[in-house]
Amino acid sequence: MHGGAALVADRRPTVVVSGVASDSHTWNLVFLQLLIEELGYQVVNLGPTVPDELLVEECQELAPALIVLSSVNGHGFQDGLRVAGKLRDCQELAATPLVIGGKLGIGGEQNERQIGELLAAGFDAVFQDGATGLADFQRFINTAAGANRLAGSPGVPA
Amino acid sequence: MTLVRPADGELAAFAPVDFGAFVRERGAHAPVMQPRMGMSDPAAMRAGLAATKRAAASTVGTITLDSYTRVGDLGAVTEALRQGIALNGYPIVSYPERQTAEVLAGLRGRDFPVQVRHGSPVPQAIFAALIRLRLNATEGGPVSYCLPYGRTPLADSVRNWEESVRRYAALREQGVEPHLETFGGCMLGQMCPPSELVAISVLEALFFHHHGVRSLSLSYAQQTNHEQDVEAVWALRRLAGELLPTENWHVVVYAYMGVYPSTPGGCYRVLGLAAELAARTGSERVIVKTVAESVRIPTVEENVAALEYAAEAADLGRTGTPRMPAGESQTYLEARALVEAVLELDPDPGRALVQAFRRGLLDIPYCLHPDNRGRASSYLDEAGRLCWADLGALPLRHLVRPAGARQVSSSGLLADLSYVRRKFDEECAVLPGGRGLPPEQQRRAIVSSR
Ligand code: B12
Numbered sequence: 049m050h051g052g053a054a055l056v057a058d059r060r061p062t063v064v065v066s067g068v069a070s071d072s073h074t075w076n077l078v079f080l081q082l083l084i085e086e087l088g089y090q091v092v093n094l095g096p097t098v099p100d101e102l103l104v105e106e107c108q109e110l111a112p113a114l115i116v117l118s119s120v121n122g123h124g125f126q127d128g129l130r131v132a133g134k135l136r137d138c139q140e141l142a143a144t145p146l147v148i149g150g151k152l153g154i155g156g157e158q159n160e161r162q163i164g165e166l167l168a169a170g171f172d173a174v175f176q177d178g179a180t181g182l183a184d185f186q187r188f189i190n191t192a193a194g195a196n197r198l199a200g201s202p203g204v205p206a
Numbered sequence: 207m208t209l210v211r212p213a214d215g216e217l218a219a220f221a222p223v224d225f226g227a228f229v230r231e232r233g234a235h236a237p238v239m240q241p242r243m244g245m246s247d248p249a250a251m252r253a254g255l256a257a258t259k260r261a262a263a264s265t266v267g268t269i270t271l272d273s274y275t276r277v278g279d280l281g282a283v284t285e286a287l288r289q290g291i292a293l294n295g296y297p298i299v300s301y302p303e304r305q306t307a308e309v310l311a312g313l314r315g316r317d318f319p320v321q322v323r324h325g326s327p328v329p330q331a332i333f334a335a336l337i338r339l340r341l342n343a344t345e346g347g348p349v350s351y352c353l354p355y356g357r358t359p360l361a362d363s364v365r366n367w368e369e370s371v372r373r374y375a376a377l378r379e380q381g382v383e384p385h386l387e388t389f390g391g392c393m394l395g396q397m398c399p400p401s402e403l404v405a406i407s408v409l410e411a412l413f414f415h416h417h418g419v420r421s422l423s424l425s426y427a428q429q430t431n432h433e434q435d436v437e438a439v440w441a442l443r444r445l446a447g448e449l450l451p452t453e454n455w456h457v458v459v460y461a462y463m464g465v466y467p468s469t470p471g472g473c474y475r476v477l478g479l480a481a482e483l484a485a486r487t488g489s490e491r492v493i494v495k496t497v498a499e500s501v502r503i504p505t506v507e508e509n510v511a512a513l514e515y516a517a518e519a520a521d522l523g524r525t526g527t528p529r530m531p532a533g534e535s536q537t538y539l540e541a542r543a544l545v546e547a548v549l550e551l552d553p554d555p556g557r558a559l560v561q562a563f564r565r566g567l568l569d570i571p572y573c574l575h576p577d578n579r580g581r582a583s584s585y586l587d588e589a590g591r592l593c594w595a596d597l598g599a600l601p602l603r604h605l606v607r608p609a610g611a612r613q614v615s616s617s618g619l620l621a622d623l624s625y626v627r628r629k630f631d632e633e634c635a636v637l638p639g640g641r642g643l644p645p646e647q648q649r650r651a652i653v654s655s656r
Contacts, residue, residue, distance in 0.1 A: 070273040072355040074574045082616035095574045097356035122294040156502025
């Protein structure tokens with residue numbers, strides 16, 4: 049868990065990886081950090097149980113090319129829905145690519161209505177376990193954040 | 207559902223059995239089985255406890271708390287209940303006391319103690335609810351409920367736990383024996399070498415005892431190699447026997463706490479080995495996992511099936527009276543070195559723990575918490591044994607030759623994390639008759655093929 053201060057020299061675009069407010073799982077975050085770094089980005093991993101306000105602040109400061117939220121404890125739907133609104137309410141984050149994935153409810157299966165609500169709340173994509181795989185996510189990164197990367201202007205919408 | 211309404215004042219007068227004494231007696235010959243179980247609907251919670259009690263196994267009950275309660279976000283509990291969103295556990299702080307008393311009424315008793323399991327570094331409100339409800343068994347610890355559970359500074363968690371444990375211990379003045387189980391035998395669920403799990407479990411037990419609790423259990427979570435696990439549980443028993451100034455302690459084995467198999471056969475096979483681990487080491491209690499583990503919260507039926515299967519497997523796994531092997535094993539020597547190095551730092555176990563992490567004398571591989579040094583690292587050898595890759599500042603140089611730190615890739619990490627899943631999914635696929643059967647028959651097939 050580290051803040052965004054010491055990242056100046058690195059020219060790779062920044063991706064924020066973060067847990068949501070109630071979720072303490074970290075293996076998902078460690079894994080996603082490695083995966084995204086391997087795709088050519090620098091990752092700021094905010095760690096688990098990130099309060100909404102802290103996530104918003106860090107993202108405002110870092111102006112990342114992509115925000116990746118992960119939740120596996122079963123509260124991801126409720127936590128994600130709430131924080132998406134807060135992120136989208138910030139002018140500078142209104143168009144930053146924003147995704148969430150993992151095990152978002154406690155029932156194990158995908159729930160079309162909930163995914164629809166998450167998309168409506170401001171997520172650009174939802175990667176619910178069982179419904180989508182990591183390949184879909186990699187494809188998404190290569191298009192959404194990749195566009196920024198080529199443009200060399202992190203934070204600008206794809 | 208009929209609810210027995212407890213009369214006013216009945217709660218305060220309720221004298222629950224000592225969880226520790228109960229398990230030590232019932233578990234003397236075969237381990238007592240316990241589920242992980244928590245639902246936000248009180249009727250479902252009650253039904254789960256009732257089914258646990260009825261199961262064809264010697265059992266104790268569990269109320270697992272939800273994540274919002276763990277992080278103290280009671281507003282989110284209210285919001286979820288209002289919207290009818292099911293939580294991943296029972297929100298004991300938010301429900302009125304009477305509601306929880308009704309959930310327990312007629313179920314908990316001298317033949318069926320109930321333990322509350324949570325995972326909070328700020329547990330004061332939870333402990334206050336437990337004390338009011340005379341729920342005299344819970345688990346946790348200043349380290350194990352902090353480092354894997356969020357971003358609360360370790361020193362704050364230690365203070366919070368000191369305060370809570372002292373209040374809990376004061377139940378003794380009212381004739382109620384409070385029981386605490388260490389969660390230290392689980393740190394992050396996976397990839398922590400067994401000697402450090404044993405050490406933290408013992409240190410947390412000493413912390414509880416220091417603050418007045420006299421009925422204790424020490425956890426150890428099954429890892430990636432059965433023989434290494436057997437050695438670890440014996441190391442835990444030996445160290446606990448040497449260091450704990452009370453007789454009233456027992457050992458609880460958790461079925462694997464990392465990435466779980468995805469086939470029913472694979473799941474039961476891991477569970478069976480956990481039960482066998484307990485049986486072979488004379489451990490008094492087992493916490494089971496179910497066929498749903500890798501995907502979602504289990505149903506009550508899945509939990510009951512796991513309790514009954516594990517009881518059967520423990521029976522089969524017992525070969526005579528367990529006897530502690532002679533000699534000091536590698537795991538014992540490492541665990542003892544860690545415990546001694548920590549205890550030397552300060553006579554107060556809480557302060558010693560904070561110091562130890564600051565100096566890296568304890569250091570959990572892959573732990574993101576800011577108060578963890580993050581210089582020690584681990585790997586799995588060809589036999590699936592968890593080994594040290596790098597010691598960082600762990601005081602083990604005289605005992606261990608680390609393999610050397612390595613660059614980990616995302617796929618390499620996933621491969622290590624999925625070792626147990628892979629091994630047991632594959633193993634059970636070749637078990638005769640073990641595939642494609644309904645769970646009940648599959649269980650039989652697996653038990654009888656051992
Ligand atoms: C290890 C573990 C723990 C450890 C975590 C330690 C730590 N600091 O990380 C401990 C023991 C502390 C723990 C605690 C809890 N856990 Co837990 N835990 C697990 C376990 C066994 C393994 C998780 C793991 O390490 N996976 C490895 C990583 C690399 O993969 P992953 O997290 O599964 O994520 C994968 C995908 O989901 C996906 N993914 C994840 N996020 C994202 C995001 C994007 C954008 C994309 C594209 C993909 C993606 O990629 C990953 C690789 O495939 C799982 C069950 C299982 N899987 O076997 C339960 C599990 C996740 N836990 C669960 C729960 C409920 C909890 C608790 C609330 C306790 C409880 N009630 O049982 C607490 C959490 C408290 C809190 N405040 O959140 C449930 C969640 C239920 C649900 N969603 O329906 C599970 C599924 C177990 C179960 N069946 O009940 N847990």
